[in-house]
Amino acid sequence: MPCAEALEFGGGKLPQGAYDTRCTVRSWLDTSYAAEFRMPRQDVGAWLAKTYPSGPAPGTELCDDGADLCLNLDSEAAGPPAGAGADAVTVNVTYEGPDRALVRFSAFTV
Template structure:
């Protein structure tokens, strides 16, 4: 007894063309999406971002804060547009002796990492740090990080950056 194996019917040419066309369409769509992801979004961010210098007192006011007395060497910027939302950053110098009390006076919900005091100021060998969630000013920031670095016996460099998630 001889059993003949069933041979599948050949795929017709119209179905084969349709399948190839769908594969080509899917590949083109995928490549187009990847191209946009690597170039289109980058162009949008690059074109949409605007950085401008601003007074540090203005940046502090927008967060509901006051620039410390005797602040010097102030350089602050505002970055807006694109995917960045609206952020501010800056650096200034102030008397080292006033740094902790100034940080402790800043209003806003404290980001309380483990092992810090009741004022949420983190003490380090090289300086101080503080995180504020949603500062009370007009700037719609989700977080502000303030870092103080000792520059000598009398001077501290203060940097801050806002984050809009």
């Protein structure tokens, strides 16, 4: 599964400098795209702000276990951008040292 398609479904784009990319899609009653990749740690905040400018600020509440930062777009007040195929998007970021971050991205219909 191309990662560009997975992120596009959630209204995003793969960040510059992303590597070790793995992406999947599952579809039955609902559609769910998942992406996992690494990127430079210092670029995470700017990538999230550029990707979801009208979304909430990333935080530490409701993150997956082990994540240092997350973003949840799953309501009318803070949903995916117009044109996205997903009803909800979650992004969990785990810092793997001073220079690298592991990003787990999920976009799905409900």
